[in-house]
Structure formats: structure tokens, C-alpha cells
Amino acid sequence: MLPENRAFIIRGDDGEEYGPVDMDELRDWVQENRAGLGTVVRLDEPGSLWQPWQYYPELVALLAEARVTSPVPGQPGLVIAPLGRRICAFVIDLFLVVVLSFPILMVLALIYMPDWCVQSALASMQPQLTSSPQLPLNDRIIGSLISDMIMAFYMAGFHAAHGKTPAKAILRIRVVDENGKKPHFVKSLLRALVMVFSLSLYGVPLAYAFLNPQRRAFHDFVAGTYVVEE
Secondary structure: OOOOOOOEEEEOOOOOEEEEEOHHHHHHHHHOOOOOOOOEEEEOOOOOOOEEHHHOHHHHHHHHHHHHHOOOOOOOOOOEOOHHHHHHHHHHHHHHHHHHHHHHHHHHHHHHOHHHHHHHHHHHHOOOOOOOOOOOHHHHHHHHHHHHHHHHHHHHHHHHHHOOOHHHHHOOEEEEOOOOOOOOHHHHHHHHHHHHHHHHOOOHHHHHHHOOOOOOOHHHHHHOOEEEEO
């Protein structure tokens, strides 16, 4: 049987003492990665000695409880990112992808469809005299696929390298795998490709993020990733 709810003094990484704190507050500290294995503690009692965290069975049980109930299993220090910030980051990244895609698509159009480019330029200069030429269906499909691949490699590259895109860095959120680390490139690419596929379905699979407590979209489940706060 574990002891009654006792209060503890915590020695922080900075050497300062914090407390006394009861078990409820310690539970919050564990969730925030402010305390845990490696933390030196003592009872809030006269003459008590400094001991490692695992010396007290109630603290070991508290750490195990926090790991089980953490939004990211086994990673109690991670906090799931709010959906609002995720949506804002996605909109910013989408804008950056459009900016990146435009010159690439224009160069490809000039190389492979010079006649269409000339006709489009003439139509833009004399709209009252010349109707804008329609891009053939096959070329529209190819252009869409190229744009999708640019987006997929943009997302995968940044997530694999840094765990976050420029927009996620601004909004202080990042993508992690089951171990709390940035996902490797294959996992990042899988996540990005499934996300692009979800967009082709009018974003319906993305809405699943609203229906689960970990706020994971379909591509997060497929790739085994989470979006967390910095």
C-alpha cells in the first residue's frame, strides 16, 4: 500500500529548491516534463534527506500513470497542438507552396507549351479582342500532379529535417513520431502524400482531427505522427 499523500521539495536543474508540492501539483509537473526520473527530491519533513525520484514508490507510480494517460503514449511532456494553430500553419504553408510552385510551373509551361503561353500573354494584353486560351485537360492534370508533388516534398522535407515547416516554426508547433522525435523522411513523405490525397477528397479525412482527443487527422494515423506544441 502506498503512503498517504505527502508533500515534497524538488531540486530543479538550476539547483534551486521548489515546493513543497503535493501529488496533484507534481502530476502537472510530470506532464510538463518539469520533474521525473533524474529529479532529486526530499519529503517536506524535518531532517529528510535528498533522494532520487525512484526512491519513493508513490512517485514511481505517479510517473507510470502520467506515461499511460499522456496524449502521446509514453511521452508525458508533450502537449497536443491546438487545431486553430494547425489550421493557421497549414494556410501559411499552402501560400508558400503556391509561391514556390508558380515559377516552376511557368518554366515548365514555357518549355513544353510555348504556343499556349504566347496566346495567354496576348489575351492578357488585349482582353477585349482575344479570348484566353483553355489549357488542355491532360496538361491541367499534369500541372495539378506537379503542384501536389511540390507540396508533398515541401512538407516531407521540412518535417524530416526539422520536425516543422516554416509556418509551424512561426506558430511554435511541430510534428513528432511515437518516440517524440521528428519523423524520418519515409514517414514524413507518407504523411505528406496521404495529406495531399485527403485534400483531393475535399479535405474530408482532415476533419477527423476534430473527432479524437489527440487531434490527429487521417494522415497522422497512417504515418504514426502527432502535432504538438514546442
